[in-house]
Amino acid sequence: MSVYETLKALEIVLPQPTAPVAAFVPVVRTGNLVFVAGHVAKVDGKPWVGQLGATITTNEGKRAARAIAIDLLGTLHAAVGNLDTVTRIVKLMVLVNSRPNFTEQHLVANGASELFTAVFGERGAHARSAFGVAQIPFGCCVEIDLVVEVA
Numbered sequence: 001m002s003v004y005e006t007l008k009a010l011e012i013v014l015p016q017p018t019a020p021v022a023a024f025v026p027v028v029r030t031g032n033l034v035f036v037a038g039h040v041a042k043v044d045g046k047p048w049v050g051q052l053g054a055t056i057t058t059n060e061g062k063r064a065a066r067a068i069a070i071d072l073l074g075t076l077h078a079a080v081g082n083l084d085t086v087t088r089i090v091k092l093m094v095l096v097n098s099r100p101n102f103t104e105q106h107l108v109a110n111g112a113s114e115l116f117t118a119v120f121g122e123r124g125a126h127a128r129s130a131f132g133v134a135q136i137p138f139g140c141c142v143e144i145d146l147v148v149e150v151a
Contacts, residue, residue: 038144041065041142048064095143
């Protein structure tokens with residue numbers, strides 16, 4: 001099954017990428033590696049503001065991470081033209097805006113990890129880092145960047 005058939009079965013529609021709001025490019029390709037800049041959590045197109053362990057629950061954070069993964073796929077699709085050329089999701093870095101005593105960043109990150117595995121199967125299994133941070137741009141609850149290998 002193609003990636004696009006899987007996305008359709010999961011009822012996922014890829015969004016159009018949004019332009020960066022700072023001094024960076026959304027995607028850099030070097031050889032077969034594609035680096036997708038960090039995407040922040042959004043609700044209805046606006047920053048999903050909040051802090052895990054204070055105003056956002058772990059399950060809400062997990063949903064935010066899944067939504068970011070979908071946004072990342074939209075940006076990746078726009079950059080490479082065909083998601084079926086992805087040979088491996090290599091690495092995610094997940095930043096979680098969280099209180100100092102919040103220790104479930106790894107569970108929040110699962111929202112993105114599980115989505116990539118569902119979409120790409122074994123090619124979606126990846127290395128990952130998940131960090132608790134004091135703040136994310138716009139006060140968002142989660143930010144994720146992505147490294148992918150393409151054919």
